[in-house]
Amino acid sequence: METHDLIQTQQLTKMYGSHQALSNVSLSIQPGKIIGLLGPNGSGKTTLIKILNGLLREYSGSVLVDDHPIGAYTKSIISYLPDENYFSDWMKAKDALNIFADLYDDFDIAKAMKLMKRLNLKPEMKIKTMSKGMKEKFQLVLVMSREAKIYILDEPIGGVDPAARELILDIILNNYSENSTVILSTHLITDIEKIFDEVIFLKDGEIVMHRNAEELRAETGKSIDETFREVFRC
Amino acid sequence: MSVDFNANIPIYVQVMNDIQRKIVKGTYRPNDKIESVRDLAIQYGVNPNTIQRALQELEREGLLRSERTTGRFICDDPERIQLCRKNLAAQFAEEYLRNVNSIGMTAEEGMDLLKEASRNRRKE
Numbered sequence: 001m002e003t004h005d006l007i008q009t010q011q012l013t014k015m016y017g018s019h020q021a022l023s024n025v026s027l028s029i030q031p032g033k034i035i036g037l038l039g040p041n042g043s044g045k046t047t048l049i050k051i052l053n054g055l056l057r058e059y060s061g062s063v064l065v066d067d068h069p070i071g072a073y074t075k076s077i078i079s080y081l082p083d084e085n086y087f088s089d090w091m092k093a094k095d096a097l098n099i100f101a102d103l104y105d106d107f108d109i110a111k112a113m114k115l116m117k118r119l120n121l122k123p124e125m126k127i128k129t130m131s132k133g134m135k136e137k138f139q140l141v142l143v144m145s146r147e148a149k150i151y152i153l154d155e156p157i158g159g160v161d162p163a164a165r166e167l168i169l170d171i172i173l174n175n176y177s178e179n180s181t182v183i184l185s186t187h188l189i190t191d192i193e194k195i196f197d198e199v200i201f202l203k204d205g206e207i208v209m210h211r212n213a214e215e216l217r218a219e220t221g222k223s224i225d226e227t228f229r230e231v232f233r234c
Numbered sequence: 235m236s237v238d239f240n241a242n243i244p245i246y247v248q249v250m251n252d253i254q255r256k257i258v259k260g261t262y263r264p265n266d267k268i269e270s271v272r273d274l275a276i277q278y279g280v281n282p283n284t285i286q287r288a289l290q291e292l293e294r295e296g297l298l299r300s301e302r303t304t305g306r307f308i309c310d311d312p313e314r315i316q317l318c319r320k321n322l323a324a325q326f327a328e329e330y331l332r333n334v335n336s337i338g339m340t341a342e343e344g345m346d347l348l349k350e351a352s353r354n355r356r357k358e
Binding site for chain 1: 242243244245246272275279280282284
């Protein structure tokens with residue numbers, strides 16, 4: 001069993017002008033975990049995620065993903081679900097599938113079709129005409145149909161109703177492999193805290209807590225959601 | 235999934251409890267093979283490591299036994315299962331007495347009520 005860190009950051013700091021979006025973030029993340037990256041809007045979740053994905057290059061401190069600096073290799077092992085829509089207006093679902101199949105060797109198109117069927121998404125659908133929830137489901141299908149070492153899902157459940165959330169959790173649990181790690185950022189904790197191994201609380205760009213979820217519950221006698229509310233009480 | 239988790243208590247404990255109930259109720263029969271970690275994770279909608287932990291604890295308690303290559307099986311020792319049944323019932327009793335105390339009744343008064351409730355059920 002591997003024990004090395006899959007993601008390691010040291011003293012990671014990111015400035016936007018004089019605003020510190022991330023401040024001395026030092027993190028170790030092991031393989032085989034589902035990790036909740038939790039914090040209110042503006043706490044630095046997306047900034048951290050973008051750095052891991054190589055979308056933001058100016059920062060100080062160090063980042064290693066599977067022992068490699070951010071680059072072509074790390075991009076090839078991370079399956080990333082951004083918090084924004086990145087499809088062009090003309091695309092149908094099947095076009096996006098083909099693009100993914102071209103871009104990623106580890107993309108399993110048969111699996112994607114199967115998941116789409118389960119979620120009632122049709123390949124002929126225009127992405128533009130999908131509802132917010134449908135788009136989220138479709139993007140999740142795309143990222144979870146890759147055989148990646150790391151899945152990074154930025155706010156994957158914001159737009160779907162509670163019933164669909166269960167289904168989405170189900171898809172995540174069903175499709176990540178045992179040695180891969182899932183990092184899931186959200187501010188909706190109640191519905192999904194039971195799938196986390198570990199939780200990371202980000203507040204104003206700093207890590208205020210990185211704990212095993214079950215230990216935290218045992219210690220506080222509270223849900224992660226309650227602890228979160230206490231830490232972030234305004 | 236049918237289990238409503240209480241998010242204030244470690245999830246693995248609640249999974250253990252649910253499996254224990256299924257064993258004493260006979261949903262799982264002695265020597266039945268229990269589902270894989272992944273299948274249980276999906277069934278319960280929780281993290282696979284949480285299931286792993288619950289199964290390991292149940293193994294330690296002797297309610298499951300693992301066979302290296304074939305999986306985990308429900309224990310076939312009737313005494314062990316009876317002990318589990320007793321432990322679960324003891325938890326219910328404990329909880330009942332706590333509730334009764336919390337509304338200002340003594341344990342004795344609580345027991346009288348239990349006996350009365352039991353007599354009423356028999357009449358039905």
